[in-house]
Structure formats: C-alpha cells, structure tokens
Amino acid sequence: MSTKPGQLQIALDARGELTTGHVRLVASYLAASERTVWRWLARARPDGHAERQPRKAFTLTDDLLAHLALLGGNCARLHRELIAQERSGGPPAPSTPVTLCDHGSDLRW
Structure with missing residues (x-):
C-alpha cells in the first residue's frame, strides 16, 4: 500500500476514527x-491536503551583513531587532536566529 501516514x-480524522495512538505512531515514525x-x-x-507548505527563503543582504558585523556577529540580537521591525510593519523576519546566520559563508569576525 502506497498511502502516506498523513493521508x-x-x-x-474525516471519519471520526483518529485516535491519539494513531498520532503517536506517526509522530514516532516521522521523528516529530x-x-x-x-x-x-x-x-x-x-482541504484534505497535508503537503508541507513552502517557506519563503530568507536572504542575508549586504546591509544586514554589515549590521550583523556592527553587532559583533550576534545573530540572536540581530534576530530580535528584525522581529521588532516585523511587529511594527516591517518585512518578515526569519523564523530563528540559526536561519538568519546559516547563510553558507565562512565569516570570521
């Protein structure tokens, strides 16, 4: 049978037969x-679809990289500032500081 666990x-769930045991089994299988x-x-x-929702990619711009340098490479602090900007109507911030600083460069401060 080729049915995915989520399907x-x-x-x-639609038939009212889903139990916590089913959820535990799938969570264990998917390591979630x-x-x-x-x-x-x-x-x-x-809508009956369980596909993963695509995330918008975050780009570390030159301006953000320069600001990160001014903060001494403190990703958590930059992330807090971006979250504050987002809350006041700015662009969306990355979900975590790790996402913010996981840009593939080998930066040395």
Whole structure:
C-alpha cells in the first residue's frame, strides 16, 4: 500500500476514527512531536491536503551583513531587532536566529 501516514490520518480524522495512538505512531515514525502531527492535521482539515507548505527563503543582504558585523556577529540580537521591525510593519523576519546566520559563508569576525 502506497498511502502516506498523513493521508491515512486525514482519512481516519474525516471519519471520526483518529485516535491519539494513531498520532503517536506517526509522530514516532516521522521523528516529530505529537503536537506537531496534530498541527499538521489541523492545517489539513479544510482541504484534505497535508503537503508541507513552502517557506519563503530568507536572504542575508549586504546591509544586514554589515549590521550583523556592527553587532559583533550576534545573530540572536540581530534576530530580535528584525522581529521588532516585523511587529511594527516591517518585512518578515526569519523564523530563528540559526536561519538568519546559516547563510553558507565562512565569516570570521
């Protein structure tokens, strides 16, 4: 049978037969938390699709790189500043400081 775990869970959920045991089994199989699997199911309920939603790629611009240098390479601090800017109507910030500083360069400060 070529059914993916998520598709089976969606079918069980639609019939009202999904149990916590099913969610635990899939979470274990996918190395995810039970809470994450429940979130995936909640997103899938409206249209029955459980595909991963694409994320917009974050680009570390020259301006951000220069600001990061001014902060002594402190990714967490730059991330906090970007989050504050986003909350006041600025562009979306990366989800984590690791995402912010995982830009593939070998920077030395």
